[in-house]
Amino acid sequence: MKTIYSAIQPSGIMTLGNYIGAVNNWRAMQSDAGNKCIFALADLHTITVRQRPEDLLKNSWSFYALLLAVGIDVSKSIVYMQSHVHQHSELAWLLNCYTYVGEMNRMTQFKDKSAKHSDNINMGLMDYPVLMAADILLYDTDLVPVGYDQLQHIEITRDIALRVNNIYGDVFKVPEGFIPKVGAKIMSLQDPESKMSKSDPNPNAVISCLDAPEVIMKKFKRAVTDSDTVIAYDPDNKAGISNLLRILAVTEGKSVEETVKSCEGLRYGDLKVRVGESVVEMLRPFQSEYARLINSMDYLAVCAKEGALKASDIAEKTLARFKSAIGFAAK
Numbered sequence: 253m254k255t256i257y258s259a260i261q262p263s264g265i266m267t268l269g270n271y272i273g274a275v276n277n278w279r280a281m282q283s284d285a286g287n288k289c290i291f292a293l294a295d296l297h298t299i300t301v302r303q304r305p306e307d308l309l310k311n312s313w314s315f316y317a318l319l320l321a322v323g324i325d326v327s328k329s330i331v332y333m334q335s336h337v338h339q340h341s342e343l344a345w346l347l348n349c350y351t352y353v354g355e356m357n358r359m360t361q362f363k364d365k366s367a368k369h370s371d372n373i374n375m376g377l378m379d380y381p382v383l384m385a386a387d388i389l390l391y392d393t394d395l396v397p398v399g400y401d402q403l404q405h406i407e408i409t410r411d412i413a414l415r416v417n418n419i420y421g422d423v424f425k426v427p428e429g430f431i432p433k434v435g436a437k438i439m440s441l442q443d444p445e446s447k448m449s450k451s452d453p454n455p456n457a458v459i460s461c462l463d464a465p466e467v468i469m470k471k472f473k474r475a476v477t478d479s480d481t482v483i484a485y486d487p488d489n490k491a492g493i494s495n496l497l498r499i500l501a502v503t504e505g506k507s508v509e510e511t512v513k514s515c516e517g518l519r520y521g522d523l524k525v526r527v528g529e530s531v532v533e534m535l536r537p538f539q540s541e542y543a544r545l546i547n548s549m550d551y552l553a554v555c556a557k558e559g560a561l562k563a564s565d566i567a568e569k570t571l572a573r574f575k576s577a578i579g580f581a582a583k
């Protein structure tokens with residue numbers, strides 16, 4: 253049995269990139285009987301950037317409903333909110349005492365976010381990777397599906413786990429990160445050299461998986477391509493077209509090669525319409541399930557509560573094991 257753990261922040265929007273690159277892969281992993289899947293909303297991470305309380309609350313339930321609407325099944329997987337399981341905060345404190353300031357200072361995401369939020373470089377922003385290590389280590393995780401930008405955080409999680417194990421013996425399972433093959437590189441529609449980001453201020457660059465069909469079509473029609481006319485897969489020289497081909501390959505369930513072949517002779521404009529329609533069709537059942545769930549608050553609340561109970565059962569055991577190894581007195 254392999255334990256799979258991942259999390260997403262309940263902030264901004266869930267993009268097409270999050271959908272096909274992350275959560276839809278999570279859904280697929282839960283169907284393997286050899287996997288035990290645990291998925292969290294990383295709301296404690298979200299407050300490293302200032303949030304309006306009403307936005308955080310609304311986004312938390314919205315993202316919870318989004319995960320279920322994708323098809324993540326609460327009878328197969330544990331789905332919970334990080335802030336409901338206090339062991340995350342507690343383990344993060346303990347791990348802080350085994351993490352060096354210099355290591356955190358060198359983290360790429362910390363440097364980027366410090367530049368972006370220079371008016372609020374709080375301790376939480378710097379401590380973000382340690383909280384992430386706590387998330388992962390609490391569940392004796394084997395595998396952590398993430399995007400490229402999070403690989404450095406998985407590396408530091410492994411370093412911290414190994415460091416603790418070297419001092420105290422086998423306290424933590426040392427996890428591995430991996431990048432799911434499908435949809436790993438969904439790029440901005442306006443700047444196809446950079447990743448489609450949930451916090452991009454340009455709405456035309458990003459498809460929200462809750463965008464209405466006509467909005468999706470409009471954004472694809474405006475997608476930035478190149479001045480050539482031939483459809484070919486060439487990420488270095490034709491980043492925009494290659495991004496559209498990758499999206500189409502996922503939504504049609506084909507390989508990129510097959511997709512390129514089936515698009516031979518099409519004009520760029522035709523390709524954009526075909527990708528747009530294919531995304532609209534893929535999202536249609538998901539969007540109607542979301543509309544149903546977001547109006548079933550009582551159901552969502554019950555699911556989140558049960559998820560938190562199951563998660564804290566596991567988390568408490570790991571935390572107790574570590575506290576006893578450190579030498580804290582039993583209560």
Ligand code: TRP
Nearest residue numbers: 257258259260261294384387396
């Ligand atoms: N930092 C991750 C992101 O922004 C979210 C996250 C928080 C996470 N805790 C995690 C991902 C634990 C994997 C495992 O994408």
